[in-house]
Amino acid sequence: MAATPRGTSPVPPDARPRLTVLSGPSGVGKSTVVAHMRNEHPEVWLSVSATTRRPRPGEQHGVHYFFVSDEEMDKLIANGELLEWAEFAGNRYGTPRTAVLERLEAGEPVLLEIDLQGARQVRESMPEARLVFLAPPSWDELVRRLTGRGTEPPEVIERRLAAAKVELAAEPEFDQTLVNTSVEDVARELLALTNVV
Numbered sequence: 214m215a216a217t218p219r220g221t222s223p224v225p226p227d228a229r230p231r232l233t234v235l236s237g238p239s240g241v242g243k244s245t246v247v248a249h250m251r252n253e254h255p256e257v258w259l260s261v262s263a264t265t266r267r268p269r270p271g272e273q274h275g276v277h278y279f280f281v282s283d284e285e286m287d288k289l290i291a292n293g294e295l296l297e298w299a300e301f302a303g304n305r306y307g308t309p310r311t312a313v314l315e316r317l318e319a320g321e322p323v324l325l326e327i328d329l330q331g332a333r334q335v336r337e338s339m340p341e342a343r344l345v346f347l348a349p350p351s352w353d354e355l356v357r358r359l360t361g362r363g364t365e366p367p368e369v370i371e372r373r374l375a376a377a378k379v380e381l382a383a384e385p386e387f388d389q390t391l392v393n394t395s396v397e398d399v400a401r402e403l404l405a406l407t408n409v410v
């Protein structure tokens with residue numbers, strides 16, 4: 214039997230830990246699906262983003278986001294500390310680079326929940342990443358979910374819906390699309406894609 218050459222992995226390519234990126238329009242249910250999945254499988258590691266957005270009620274620093282000032286975000290960007298970053302509906306968001314790379318190097322799967330602009334940057338810098346698009350069952354249902362969440366004022370909802378039109382048109386850029394009709398079903402499908410179990 215041939216020996217495994219030094220430095221190569223004996224693990225079949227599809228079983229290797231991978232970077233999974235979940236994107237989709239604001240309000241489609243990304244956080245809900247990921248929370249459900251991590252409730253059942255706490256071993257799924259989700260990157261915590263930095264953002265200049267103000268916390269919503271119940272959101273905790275270091276858990277849901279690292280809530281930073283504009284100046285702090287400027288520094289993170291200038292120091293190359295973000296794997297990707299984007300401005301979305303009036304705020305900036307970015308993925309801390311080191312935590313992600315450390316986990317990938319340790320052989321652990323990594324999940325990012327980020328917008329379309331960020332997904333495109335990850336595709337450029339890490340083409341091996343799997344890009345998953347979460348789509349709404351319909352436009353009207355997306356509007357219902359975003360407004361029903363009750364976390365944004367009408368003008369911010371308008372900005373997010375304008376961005377949603379652009380994001381929905383970009384669906385063909387993704388490797389996979391999951392339609393969020395049932396949180397449980399999508400969470401199960403997403404788990405299978407992350408290579409955690």
Ligand SMILES: Nc1ncnc2c1ncn2[C@@H]1O[C@H](COP(=O)(O)OP(=O)(O)OP(=O)(O)O)[C@@H](O)[C@H]1O
Pocket residue numbers: 237238239240241242243244245246358359361362393394395396
């Ligand atoms: N399958 C579903 N059926 C019905 N309602 C849903 C479903 N999934 C999520 N929701 C609801 O839709 C709203 C938006 O969900 P959520 O906040 O998870 O969206 P998101 O994609 O993470 O949004 P954002 O990008 O703005 O952070 C929430 O009120 C949530 O309870």
Ligand SMILES: Nc1nc2c(ncn2[C@@H]2O[C@H](COP(=O)(O)O)[C@@H](O)[C@H]2O)c(=O)[nH]1
Pocket residue numbers: 237238239243262263266297298299301306307308326327328329330331332
């Ligand atoms: N490019 C990035 N987008 C991110 C990141 N973290 C979150 N997001 C996306 O921003 C919008 C708005 O999020 P919200 O919490 O204010 O509703 C949504 O699409 C998120 O997925 C990030 O690090 N980079």
